[in-house]
């Protein structure tokens with residue numbers, strides 16, 4: 728039986744505050760194969776890890792990432808109402824590389840360029856990956872496929888995935904035409920006709936998000952996906968096992 732890789736969505740975000748160092752450390756402790764995280768740029772041009780364009784939902788601060796400097800962002804608490812983690816700060820991408828480099832985990836870096844088109848986010852992120860010599864362990868994804876093609880221009884050997892949701896016709900053919908490594912569909916997008924067969928035929932990996940329930944985890948495993956992105960890596964590993 729196929730055993731998919733387990734990637735912790737925003738770190739082990741079912742158990743620790745999303746997109747923080749404790750959530751990434753926990754993913755490693757739980758023996759996940761990788762983590763998924765989201766990157767944006769601060770006002771002073773630092774690559775920072777955060778899902779939303781604003782910090783209001785996940786911290787005790789207010790405002791948009793792009794209007795705050797790194798020093799300003801570091802003042803806020805990102806425990807996101809998980810009070811056991813009070814005092815947790817927003818991590819830079821550099822801090823995540825420092826934490827995960829020794830662990831062997833894969834990092835799926837999602838470029839959040841859907842709303843704000845951050846200048847040079849792609850260049851800065853690739854530069855960091857190369858500085859840590861992690862090219863083989865980083866896969867870039869984005870809903871903004873221009874960002875992914877830019878990554879490929881900067882580093883033609885980079886591992887890449889198109890994120891998408893809903894309805895586009897022949898995504899496997901589109902992915903193959905643009906020579907990306909993978910597609911990153913939502914769970915319900917696995918239902919499209921002969922989707923998995925077409926991905927296999929084109930040599931495209933399928934890394935699916937976000938499977939949290941037992942039923943979804945088993946469904947993705949049975950479909951034969953390459954990786955499952957989940958908030959609950961411990962639960963997924965217990966249910967599906969590990970290579």
Ligand code: G3P
Nearest residue numbers: 763765837868890936956
């Ligand atoms: O990369 C998978 C998933 O994270 C995409 O959606 O909104 O959770 O970043 P979102």
Ligand code: MG
Nearest residue numbers: 763764765837
């Ligand atoms: Mg994401």
